[in-house]
Amino acid sequence: MPIAVPAGVTVEIAENNKVTVKGPKGTLERVLPSEMDIKLENGEVVVTRPNDLKKMKSLHGLTRTLIANMVTGVTEGYAKTLEINGVGYRAQKQGKKLVLSLGYSHPVEMEDPEGLESVVEDNKITVKGIDKEKVGQYAAEIRGKRAPEPYKGKGIKYADEVIRRKVGKTGKK
Template sequence: MSRVGRNPITVPEGVTVEINGSNVSVKGPKGKLENAFNENISIKQEAGQVIVERPNDTPQMRSLHGTTRALIANMITGVNQGFTKTLELIGVGYRVAAKGKGLTLALGYSHPIEILPIEGITFKLEGNTKINVEGIDRALVGQVAADIRAKRAPEPYKGKGVKYSDEVIRRKEGKKA
Protein backbone atom coordinates (compact mmCIF):
# COMPACT_ATOMS: atom_id res chain seq x y z
CA MET A 1 0.00 0.00 0.00
CA SER A 2 1.01 3.56 -0.58
CA ARG A 3 2.11 5.22 2.64
CA VAL A 4 0.54 8.50 1.55
CA GLY A 5 -2.52 6.99 -0.10
CA ARG A 6 -3.67 4.85 2.82
CA ASN A 7 -3.83 7.76 5.30
CA PRO A 8 -7.36 9.10 5.72
CA ILE A 9 -7.88 12.85 5.25
CA THR A 10 -9.56 14.56 8.20
CA VAL A 11 -12.12 17.16 7.15
CA PRO A 12 -11.95 20.18 9.52
CA GLU A 13 -14.92 22.16 10.86
CA GLY A 14 -16.46 24.54 8.33
CA VAL A 15 -15.28 22.55 5.30
CA THR A 16 -17.70 20.49 3.22
CA VAL A 17 -16.62 17.80 0.77
CA GLU A 18 -18.97 16.60 -1.97
CA ILE A 19 -18.02 13.46 -3.88
CA ASN A 20 -19.82 12.70 -7.14
CA GLY A 21 -18.16 9.63 -8.62
CA SER A 22 -14.66 10.78 -9.55
CA ASN A 23 -15.44 14.50 -9.15
CA VAL A 24 -14.60 16.09 -5.80
CA SER A 25 -15.85 19.51 -4.73
CA VAL A 26 -14.53 21.15 -1.56
CA LYS A 27 -16.09 24.28 -0.06
CA GLY A 28 -14.66 26.20 2.88
CA PRO A 29 -14.31 29.66 4.41
CA LYS A 30 -11.79 30.84 1.77
CA GLY A 31 -13.61 29.57 -1.32
CA LYS A 32 -14.49 26.54 -3.41
CA LEU A 33 -12.32 24.11 -5.41
CA GLU A 34 -13.37 21.34 -7.80
CA ASN A 35 -11.31 18.62 -9.43
CA ALA A 36 -11.92 15.46 -11.46
CA PHE A 37 -9.81 12.40 -10.71
CA ASN A 38 -9.27 9.02 -12.38
CA GLU A 39 -12.49 7.01 -12.22
CA ASN A 40 -10.61 3.82 -11.23
CA ILE A 41 -9.61 5.33 -7.87
CA SER A 42 -12.49 5.15 -5.36
CA ILE A 43 -13.04 8.16 -3.10
CA LYS A 44 -15.37 7.81 -0.10
CA GLN A 45 -16.38 10.02 2.80
CA GLU A 46 -16.94 8.34 6.16
CA ALA A 47 -17.33 9.93 9.62
CA GLY A 48 -15.64 13.25 8.84
CA GLN A 49 -12.82 11.65 6.86
CA VAL A 50 -12.11 11.17 3.17
CA ILE A 51 -10.69 7.76 2.23
CA VAL A 52 -8.96 7.04 -1.08
CA GLU A 53 -8.64 3.43 -2.27
CA ARG A 54 -7.21 1.76 -5.37
CA PRO A 55 -8.61 -1.30 -7.15
CA ASN A 56 -5.32 -3.19 -7.74
CA ASP A 57 -1.54 -2.98 -7.38
CA THR A 58 -0.53 -2.07 -10.92
CA PRO A 59 2.19 0.59 -11.07
CA GLN A 60 -0.21 3.14 -12.57
CA MET A 61 -2.81 2.64 -9.83
CA ARG A 62 -0.14 2.80 -7.12
CA SER A 63 1.11 6.13 -8.42
CA LEU A 64 -2.41 7.54 -8.81
CA HIS A 65 -3.38 6.43 -5.30
CA GLY A 66 -0.95 8.65 -3.39
CA THR A 67 -1.28 11.52 -5.87
CA THR A 68 -5.08 11.58 -5.61
CA ARG A 69 -4.95 11.57 -1.82
CA ALA A 70 -2.37 14.38 -1.76
CA LEU A 71 -4.39 16.53 -4.20
CA ILE A 72 -7.58 16.14 -2.15
CA ALA A 73 -5.69 16.98 1.06
CA ASN A 74 -4.28 20.11 -0.64
CA MET A 75 -7.78 21.14 -1.74
CA ILE A 76 -9.06 20.83 1.84
CA THR A 77 -6.09 22.75 3.28
CA GLY A 78 -6.45 25.43 0.60
CA VAL A 79 -10.11 26.26 1.25
CA ASN A 80 -9.51 26.18 5.01
CA GLN A 81 -6.13 28.00 5.42
CA GLY A 82 -4.84 28.91 1.96
CA PHE A 83 -1.29 28.75 0.63
CA THR A 84 1.46 31.40 0.50
CA LYS A 85 4.77 31.67 -1.34
CA THR A 86 7.14 34.50 -0.43
CA LEU A 87 9.56 35.97 -2.98
CA GLU A 88 12.44 38.38 -2.32
CA LEU A 89 14.06 40.79 -4.78
CA ILE A 90 17.81 41.08 -4.25
CA GLY A 91 19.84 43.63 -6.16
CA VAL A 92 20.47 47.36 -6.39
CA GLY A 93 17.41 49.04 -7.91
CA TYR A 94 15.31 45.86 -7.87
CA ARG A 95 11.87 46.72 -6.51
CA VAL A 96 8.19 45.91 -6.80
CA ALA A 97 5.13 48.16 -6.74
CA ALA A 98 1.42 47.37 -6.72
CA LYS A 99 -0.48 48.43 -9.83
CA GLY A 100 -4.18 47.82 -9.28
CA LYS A 101 -4.40 44.13 -8.40
CA GLY A 102 -1.25 43.34 -10.42
CA LEU A 103 2.43 44.13 -9.94
CA THR A 104 5.11 46.22 -11.62
CA LEU A 105 8.65 44.87 -11.24
CA ALA A 106 11.88 46.79 -11.82
CA LEU A 107 14.52 44.08 -12.31
CA GLY A 108 17.38 45.85 -14.03
CA TYR A 109 15.94 45.66 -17.52
CA SER A 110 15.37 48.73 -19.70
CA HIS A 111 11.61 48.46 -19.07
CA PRO A 112 9.37 47.61 -16.12
CA ILE A 113 7.78 44.15 -16.08
CA GLU A 114 4.01 43.99 -15.59
CA ILE A 115 2.43 41.02 -13.79
CA LEU A 116 -1.30 40.94 -14.55
CA PRO A 117 -3.81 40.00 -11.84
CA ILE A 118 -4.85 36.35 -11.90
CA GLU A 119 -8.19 35.08 -10.66
CA GLY A 120 -7.77 33.30 -7.33
CA ILE A 121 -4.37 34.88 -6.56
CA THR A 122 -3.67 37.92 -4.40
CA PHE A 123 -0.37 39.74 -4.06
CA LYS A 124 0.70 41.32 -0.76
CA LEU A 125 3.82 43.45 -0.61
CA GLU A 126 6.15 43.86 2.37
CA GLY A 127 8.17 46.96 1.65
CA ASN A 128 9.33 47.19 -1.95
CA THR A 129 11.41 44.00 -2.10
CA LYS A 130 9.11 41.23 -0.77
CA ILE A 131 6.10 39.68 -2.51
CA ASN A 132 3.63 37.28 -0.90
CA VAL A 133 1.67 35.25 -3.45
CA GLU A 134 -1.50 33.93 -1.78
CA GLY A 135 -4.37 31.74 -2.91
CA ILE A 136 -6.38 28.58 -2.25
CA ASP A 137 -5.05 26.47 -5.14
CA ARG A 138 -1.57 25.19 -4.24
CA ALA A 139 -0.55 24.45 -7.83
CA LEU A 140 -1.64 27.89 -9.05
CA VAL A 141 0.19 29.69 -6.21
CA GLY A 142 3.37 27.76 -6.97
CA GLN A 143 3.09 28.39 -10.72
CA VAL A 144 2.55 32.14 -10.34
CA ALA A 145 5.50 32.36 -7.93
CA ALA A 146 7.67 30.38 -10.36
CA ASP A 147 6.62 32.66 -13.25
CA ILE A 148 7.62 35.76 -11.25
CA ARG A 149 10.94 34.15 -10.25
CA ALA A 150 11.64 33.27 -13.90
CA LYS A 151 11.59 36.97 -14.85
CA ARG A 152 15.06 37.27 -13.25
CA ALA A 153 16.27 34.06 -11.61
CA PRO A 154 19.04 34.53 -9.02
CA GLU A 155 22.53 34.27 -10.45
CA PRO A 156 25.32 32.51 -8.53
CA TYR A 157 28.07 35.17 -8.68
CA LYS A 158 26.46 38.19 -7.01
CA GLY A 159 23.21 36.57 -5.86
CA LYS A 160 21.06 39.16 -7.64
CA GLY A 161 17.57 38.28 -8.82
CA VAL A 162 14.20 37.09 -7.57
CA LYS A 163 14.37 34.19 -5.12
CA TYR A 164 12.05 32.32 -2.80
CA SER A 165 12.42 33.44 0.82
CA ASP A 166 13.58 29.98 1.93
CA GLU A 167 15.82 29.38 -1.11
CA VAL A 168 19.57 29.19 -0.57
CA ILE A 169 21.68 30.45 -3.48
CA ARG A 170 24.98 28.61 -3.82
CA ARG A 171 27.51 31.31 -4.52
CA LYS A 172 30.40 30.80 -6.95
CA GLU A 173 33.77 32.38 -6.82
CA GLY A 174 34.55 34.80 -9.66
CA LYS A 175 37.53 34.77 -12.00
CA LYS A 176 40.98 35.07 -10.49
CA ALA A 177 43.04 37.87 -11.98
Template sequence: MSRIGRLPVEIPKGTDVKVEGNVVTVKGPKGELKKEFHKDMKIVVEDGKIFVKRPSDEREHKALHGLTRALIQNMIEGVNKGFEKTLEVQGVGYRVQKQGKKLVLSLGFSHPVEVDEVPGIEYVVNENKITVKGVDKQLVGQVAAQIRSLKKPDPYLGKGIKYSDEVLKLKEGKTGKK
Protein backbone atom coordinates in the same frame (compact mmCIF):
# COMPACT_ATOMS: atom_id res chain seq x y z
CA MET B 1 -0.88 -0.76 0.20
CA SER B 2 0.24 2.84 -0.10
CA ARG B 3 1.24 4.33 3.24
CA ILE B 4 -0.08 7.75 2.31
CA GLY B 5 -3.05 6.54 0.27
CA ARG B 6 -4.54 4.44 3.04
CA LEU B 7 -4.61 7.30 5.55
CA PRO B 8 -8.03 8.95 5.89
CA VAL B 9 -8.36 12.68 5.23
CA GLU B 10 -10.10 14.50 8.09
CA ILE B 11 -12.82 16.96 7.08
CA PRO B 12 -12.68 19.99 9.44
CA LYS B 13 -15.84 21.70 10.68
CA GLY B 14 -17.08 24.39 8.30
CA THR B 15 -15.82 22.48 5.26
CA ASP B 16 -18.25 20.96 2.77
CA VAL B 17 -17.07 18.06 0.57
CA LYS B 18 -19.08 16.66 -2.34
CA VAL B 19 -18.00 13.61 -4.34
CA GLU B 20 -19.76 12.96 -7.66
CA GLY B 21 -18.11 10.03 -9.39
CA ASN B 22 -14.46 11.06 -9.69
CA VAL B 23 -15.09 14.83 -9.25
CA VAL B 24 -14.43 16.26 -5.78
CA THR B 25 -15.72 19.70 -4.76
CA VAL B 26 -14.46 21.25 -1.52
CA LYS B 27 -15.95 24.45 -0.03
CA GLY B 28 -14.45 26.20 2.95
CA PRO B 29 -14.07 29.60 4.58
CA LYS B 30 -11.38 30.77 2.10
CA GLY B 31 -12.98 29.57 -1.12
CA GLU B 32 -13.99 26.62 -3.28
CA LEU B 33 -11.94 24.08 -5.24
CA LYS B 34 -13.11 21.49 -7.75
CA LYS B 35 -10.93 18.76 -9.22
CA GLU B 36 -11.45 15.70 -11.37
CA PHE B 37 -9.43 12.62 -10.44
CA HIS B 38 -8.51 9.43 -12.30
CA LYS B 39 -11.55 7.28 -13.11
CA ASP B 40 -10.09 4.16 -11.45
CA MET B 41 -9.73 5.71 -7.99
CA LYS B 42 -12.75 5.33 -5.72
CA ILE B 43 -13.30 8.26 -3.35
CA VAL B 44 -15.68 7.72 -0.42
CA VAL B 45 -16.84 10.10 2.36
CA GLU B 46 -17.68 8.33 5.65
CA ASP B 47 -18.06 9.73 9.18
CA GLY B 48 -16.37 13.07 8.45
CA LYS B 49 -13.41 11.41 6.71
CA ILE B 50 -12.45 10.86 3.09
CA PHE B 51 -11.09 7.48 2.04
CA VAL B 52 -9.37 6.75 -1.28
CA LYS B 53 -9.49 3.17 -2.52
CA ARG B 54 -7.71 1.61 -5.49
CA PRO B 55 -8.99 -1.27 -7.64
CA SER B 56 -5.78 -3.34 -7.88
CA ASP B 57 -2.11 -3.54 -6.93
CA GLU B 58 -0.86 -2.51 -10.36
CA ARG B 59 2.03 -0.04 -10.38
CA GLU B 60 -0.08 2.76 -11.89
CA HIS B 61 -2.86 2.30 -9.32
CA LYS B 62 -0.36 2.32 -6.44
CA ALA B 63 1.07 5.62 -7.67
CA LEU B 64 -2.38 7.18 -8.19
CA HIS B 65 -3.54 6.04 -4.75
CA GLY B 66 -1.14 8.21 -2.75
CA LEU B 67 -1.32 11.07 -5.26
CA THR B 68 -5.11 11.28 -5.13
CA ARG B 69 -5.14 11.29 -1.33
CA ALA B 70 -2.42 13.98 -1.17
CA LEU B 71 -4.25 16.21 -3.68
CA ILE B 72 -7.50 15.94 -1.69
CA GLN B 73 -5.60 16.79 1.51
CA ASN B 74 -4.12 19.88 -0.22
CA MET B 75 -7.59 20.94 -1.39
CA ILE B 76 -8.97 20.76 2.16
CA GLU B 77 -5.95 22.57 3.62
CA GLY B 78 -6.19 25.25 0.91
CA VAL B 79 -9.84 26.16 1.50
CA ASN B 80 -9.27 26.31 5.27
CA LYS B 81 -5.80 27.85 5.71
CA GLY B 82 -4.64 28.81 2.22
CA PHE B 83 -1.14 28.59 0.78
CA GLU B 84 1.54 31.21 0.27
CA LYS B 85 5.00 31.57 -1.24
CA THR B 86 7.31 34.48 -0.47
CA LEU B 87 9.76 35.89 -3.00
CA GLU B 88 12.56 38.41 -2.35
CA VAL B 89 13.76 40.97 -4.87
CA GLN B 90 17.48 41.66 -4.34
CA GLY B 91 19.71 44.11 -6.20
CA VAL B 92 20.57 47.78 -6.39
CA GLY B 93 17.70 49.61 -8.08
CA TYR B 94 15.48 46.52 -8.16
CA ARG B 95 12.03 47.46 -6.87
CA VAL B 96 8.54 46.01 -6.72
CA GLN B 97 5.25 47.92 -6.43
CA LYS B 98 1.61 46.94 -6.50
CA GLN B 99 -0.52 49.14 -8.75
CA GLY B 100 -4.16 48.17 -8.54
CA LYS B 101 -4.31 44.43 -9.14
CA LYS B 102 -0.95 44.06 -10.87
CA LEU B 103 2.70 44.00 -9.88
CA VAL B 104 5.17 46.43 -11.43
CA LEU B 105 8.77 45.25 -11.14
CA SER B 106 11.92 47.27 -11.91
CA LEU B 107 14.53 44.59 -12.58
CA GLY B 108 17.31 46.42 -14.38
CA PHE B 109 15.68 46.21 -17.80
CA SER B 110 15.04 49.31 -19.92
CA HIS B 111 11.34 49.04 -19.04
CA PRO B 112 9.31 48.04 -16.00
CA VAL B 113 7.87 44.51 -16.07
CA GLU B 114 4.15 44.21 -15.30
CA VAL B 115 2.56 41.02 -13.93
CA ASP B 116 -1.25 40.85 -14.04
CA GLU B 117 -3.12 39.26 -11.16
CA VAL B 118 -4.25 35.69 -11.81
CA PRO B 119 -7.83 34.81 -10.72
CA GLY B 120 -7.68 33.10 -7.32
CA ILE B 121 -4.24 34.56 -6.49
CA GLU B 122 -3.50 37.59 -4.32
CA TYR B 123 -0.22 39.53 -4.23
CA VAL B 124 1.01 41.23 -1.06
CA VAL B 125 4.02 43.55 -1.41
CA ASN B 126 6.13 44.55 1.60
CA GLU B 127 9.29 46.54 0.69
CA ASN B 128 11.35 44.05 -1.36
CA LYS B 129 9.18 40.98 -0.65
CA ILE B 130 6.31 39.59 -2.70
CA THR B 131 3.89 37.15 -1.07
CA VAL B 132 1.76 35.08 -3.43
CA LYS B 133 -1.38 33.79 -1.66
CA GLY B 134 -4.20 31.51 -2.78
CA VAL B 135 -6.24 28.37 -2.03
CA ASP B 136 -4.82 26.20 -4.85
CA LYS B 137 -1.33 24.95 -3.94
CA GLN B 138 -0.36 24.13 -7.53
CA LEU B 139 -1.46 27.55 -8.82
CA VAL B 140 0.37 29.43 -6.04
CA GLY B 141 3.61 27.57 -6.84
CA GLN B 142 3.20 28.08 -10.57
CA VAL B 143 2.61 31.85 -10.29
CA ALA B 144 5.55 32.23 -7.87
CA ALA B 145 7.79 30.31 -10.31
CA GLN B 146 6.68 32.53 -13.20
CA ILE B 147 7.50 35.68 -11.22
CA ARG B 148 10.90 34.22 -10.24
CA SER B 149 11.64 33.37 -13.89
CA LEU B 150 11.47 37.08 -14.82
CA LYS B 151 14.94 37.59 -13.28
CA LYS B 152 16.52 34.49 -11.74
CA PRO B 153 19.23 35.09 -9.11
CA ASP B 154 22.66 35.76 -10.61
CA PRO B 155 25.15 33.04 -9.55
CA TYR B 156 27.97 35.59 -9.04
CA LEU B 157 26.28 38.61 -7.45
CA GLY B 158 23.07 37.07 -6.10
CA LYS B 159 20.81 39.78 -7.47
CA GLY B 160 17.42 38.91 -8.93
CA ILE B 161 14.24 37.30 -7.62
CA LYS B 162 14.58 34.34 -5.25
CA TYR B 163 12.36 32.38 -2.90
CA SER B 164 12.68 33.57 0.70
CA ASP B 165 13.80 30.12 1.88
CA GLU B 166 16.14 29.56 -1.09
CA VAL B 167 19.84 29.44 -0.24
CA LEU B 168 22.13 30.82 -2.93
CA LYS B 169 25.64 29.48 -3.20
CA LEU B 170 27.55 32.26 -4.93
CA LYS B 171 30.34 31.39 -7.34
CA GLU B 172 33.76 32.92 -7.10
CA GLY B 173 34.62 35.40 -9.84
CA LYS B 174 37.49 35.08 -12.28
CA THR B 175 41.01 35.47 -10.97
CA GLY B 176 43.83 36.86 -13.06
CA LYS B 177 46.97 34.73 -13.68
CA LYS B 178 50.28 36.26 -12.71
Protein backbone atom coordinates in the same frame (compact mmCIF):
# COMPACT_ATOMS: atom_id res chain seq x y z
CA MET C 1 -4.68 7.30 5.29
CA PRO C 2 -8.03 9.05 5.66
CA ILE C 3 -8.23 12.83 5.21
CA ALA C 4 -9.99 14.51 8.13
CA VAL C 5 -12.53 17.09 7.01
CA PRO C 6 -12.47 20.04 9.45
CA ALA C 7 -15.62 21.82 10.63
CA GLY C 8 -17.02 24.29 8.11
CA VAL C 9 -15.73 22.32 5.13
CA THR C 10 -17.97 20.33 2.82
CA VAL C 11 -16.67 17.74 0.38
CA GLU C 12 -18.86 16.57 -2.49
CA ILE C 13 -17.97 13.69 -4.77
CA ALA C 14 -19.84 13.66 -8.11
CA GLU C 15 -19.63 11.09 -10.90
CA ASN C 16 -16.30 10.65 -12.73
CA ASN C 17 -14.59 11.47 -9.41
CA LYS C 18 -15.27 15.19 -9.64
CA VAL C 19 -14.47 16.40 -6.13
CA THR C 20 -15.71 19.79 -4.91
CA VAL C 21 -14.36 21.17 -1.63
CA LYS C 22 -16.08 24.19 -0.08
CA GLY C 23 -14.63 26.01 2.88
CA PRO C 24 -14.40 29.40 4.58
CA LYS C 25 -11.84 30.69 2.06
CA GLY C 26 -13.61 29.52 -1.10
CA THR C 27 -14.40 26.57 -3.34
CA LEU C 28 -12.07 24.29 -5.26
CA GLU C 29 -13.03 21.57 -7.68
CA ARG C 30 -10.99 19.00 -9.53
CA VAL C 31 -11.53 15.85 -11.56
CA LEU C 32 -9.41 13.07 -10.10
CA PRO C 33 -8.31 9.77 -11.70
CA SER C 34 -11.42 7.68 -12.37
CA GLU C 35 -9.77 4.40 -11.31
CA MET C 36 -9.59 5.51 -7.67
CA ASP C 37 -12.54 4.95 -5.36
CA ILE C 38 -13.24 8.08 -3.29
CA LYS C 39 -15.75 7.88 -0.43
CA LEU C 40 -16.91 10.16 2.35
CA GLU C 41 -17.20 8.21 5.58
CA ASN C 42 -18.16 9.81 8.91
CA GLY C 43 -16.34 13.10 8.36
CA GLU C 44 -13.32 11.64 6.58
CA VAL C 45 -12.44 11.19 2.93
CA VAL C 46 -11.08 7.74 2.15
CA VAL C 47 -9.30 6.92 -1.12
CA THR C 48 -8.95 3.25 -2.07
CA ARG C 49 -7.27 1.63 -5.06
CA PRO C 50 -8.71 -1.26 -7.07
CA ASN C 51 -5.51 -3.36 -7.21
CA ASP C 52 -1.80 -3.22 -6.43
CA LEU C 53 -0.38 -2.46 -9.86
CA LYS C 54 2.44 0.09 -9.82
CA LYS C 55 0.34 2.66 -11.69
CA MET C 56 -2.54 2.29 -9.22
CA LYS C 57 -0.23 2.65 -6.23
CA SER C 58 1.23 5.88 -7.59
CA LEU C 59 -2.22 7.29 -8.50
CA HIS C 60 -3.47 6.37 -5.02
CA GLY C 61 -0.95 8.60 -3.22
CA LEU C 62 -1.37 11.41 -5.75
CA THR C 63 -5.17 11.42 -5.44
CA ARG C 64 -5.05 11.45 -1.65
CA THR C 65 -2.54 14.31 -1.58
CA LEU C 66 -4.49 16.38 -4.11
CA ILE C 67 -7.66 16.13 -1.98
CA ALA C 68 -5.68 16.88 1.22
CA ASN C 69 -4.19 19.97 -0.47
CA MET C 70 -7.66 21.15 -1.52
CA VAL C 71 -8.94 20.79 2.07
CA THR C 72 -5.91 22.69 3.43
CA GLY C 73 -6.37 25.35 0.73
CA VAL C 74 -9.99 26.19 1.58
CA THR C 75 -9.25 26.29 5.33
CA GLU C 76 -5.80 27.90 5.65
CA GLY C 77 -4.82 28.82 2.10
CA TYR C 78 -1.31 28.73 0.67
CA ALA C 79 1.38 31.39 0.51
CA LYS C 80 4.78 31.55 -1.11
CA THR C 81 7.28 34.30 -0.35
CA LEU C 82 9.83 35.61 -2.82
CA GLU C 83 12.73 37.96 -2.08
CA ILE C 84 14.19 40.54 -4.43
CA ASN C 85 17.94 41.14 -4.18
CA GLY C 86 19.91 43.66 -6.20
CA VAL C 87 20.56 47.38 -6.36
CA GLY C 88 17.58 49.21 -7.86
CA TYR C 89 15.48 46.05 -8.11
CA ARG C 90 12.01 46.87 -6.81
CA ALA C 91 8.43 45.65 -6.81
CA GLN C 92 5.23 47.57 -6.30
CA LYS C 93 1.51 46.95 -6.59
CA GLN C 94 -0.78 48.99 -8.82
CA GLY C 95 -4.28 47.68 -8.23
CA LYS C 96 -4.21 44.06 -9.41
CA LYS C 97 -0.91 44.59 -11.25
CA LEU C 98 2.50 43.69 -9.91
CA VAL C 99 5.13 46.05 -11.35
CA LEU C 100 8.74 44.84 -11.13
CA SER C 101 11.81 46.97 -11.87
CA LEU C 102 14.52 44.39 -12.53
CA GLY C 103 17.22 46.25 -14.37
CA TYR C 104 15.63 45.86 -17.79
CA SER C 105 14.94 48.89 -19.97
CA HIS C 106 11.23 48.60 -19.12
CA PRO C 107 9.25 47.74 -15.99
CA VAL C 108 7.86 44.20 -16.01
CA GLU C 109 4.12 44.15 -15.37
CA MET C 110 2.28 41.04 -14.23
CA GLU C 111 -1.47 40.74 -13.71
CA ASP C 112 -2.51 38.72 -10.63
CA PRO C 113 -4.31 35.60 -11.90
CA GLU C 114 -7.89 35.02 -10.75
CA GLY C 115 -8.12 33.75 -7.19
CA LEU C 116 -4.55 34.78 -6.35
CA GLU C 117 -3.27 37.84 -4.58
CA SER C 118 0.25 39.21 -4.37
CA VAL C 119 1.36 41.45 -1.52
CA VAL C 120 4.53 43.56 -1.63
CA GLU C 121 6.39 44.74 1.45
CA ASP C 122 9.98 46.03 1.31
CA ASN C 123 11.84 43.54 -0.88
CA LYS C 124 9.42 40.65 -0.34
CA ILE C 125 6.55 39.51 -2.54
CA THR C 126 4.01 37.11 -1.03
CA VAL C 127 1.69 35.19 -3.33
CA LYS C 128 -1.46 33.97 -1.55
CA GLY C 129 -4.31 31.77 -2.72
CA ILE C 130 -6.33 28.64 -2.01
CA ASP C 131 -5.03 26.51 -4.91
CA LYS C 132 -1.55 25.19 -4.09
CA GLU C 133 -0.75 24.51 -7.75
CA LYS C 134 -1.67 28.02 -8.93
CA VAL C 135 0.23 29.71 -6.07
CA GLY C 136 3.38 27.74 -6.95
CA GLN C 137 2.98 28.40 -10.67
CA TYR C 138 2.52 32.16 -10.30
CA ALA C 139 5.45 32.37 -7.85
CA ALA C 140 7.60 30.47 -10.37
CA GLU C 141 6.56 32.87 -13.16
CA ILE C 142 7.52 35.89 -11.03
CA ARG C 143 10.88 34.27 -10.21
CA GLY C 144 11.41 33.49 -13.89
CA LYS C 145 11.40 37.22 -14.75
CA ARG C 146 14.87 37.46 -13.18
CA ALA C 147 16.15 34.25 -11.63
CA PRO C 148 19.03 34.69 -9.15
CA GLU C 149 22.56 34.53 -10.54
CA PRO C 150 25.40 32.79 -8.67
CA TYR C 151 28.02 35.59 -8.66
CA LYS C 152 26.34 38.50 -6.88
CA GLY C 153 23.10 36.76 -5.91
CA LYS C 154 20.97 39.37 -7.70
CA GLY C 155 17.47 38.43 -8.81
CA ILE C 156 14.24 37.06 -7.39
CA LYS C 157 14.51 33.99 -5.20
CA TYR C 158 12.17 32.02 -2.95
CA ALA C 159 12.51 32.95 0.72
CA ASP C 160 13.65 29.41 1.58
CA GLU C 161 15.93 28.98 -1.44
CA VAL C 162 19.68 28.87 -1.03
CA ILE C 163 21.74 30.35 -3.86
CA ARG C 164 25.05 28.57 -4.44
CA ARG C 165 27.57 31.39 -4.72
CA LYS C 166 30.54 31.23 -7.06
CA VAL C 167 33.86 33.03 -6.97
CA GLY C 168 34.39 35.42 -9.86
CA LYS C 169 37.28 35.49 -12.31
CA THR C 170 40.72 36.47 -11.04
CA GLY C 171 42.95 38.61 -13.24
CA LYS C 172 46.45 37.53 -14.41
CA LYS C 173 49.50 39.07 -12.80
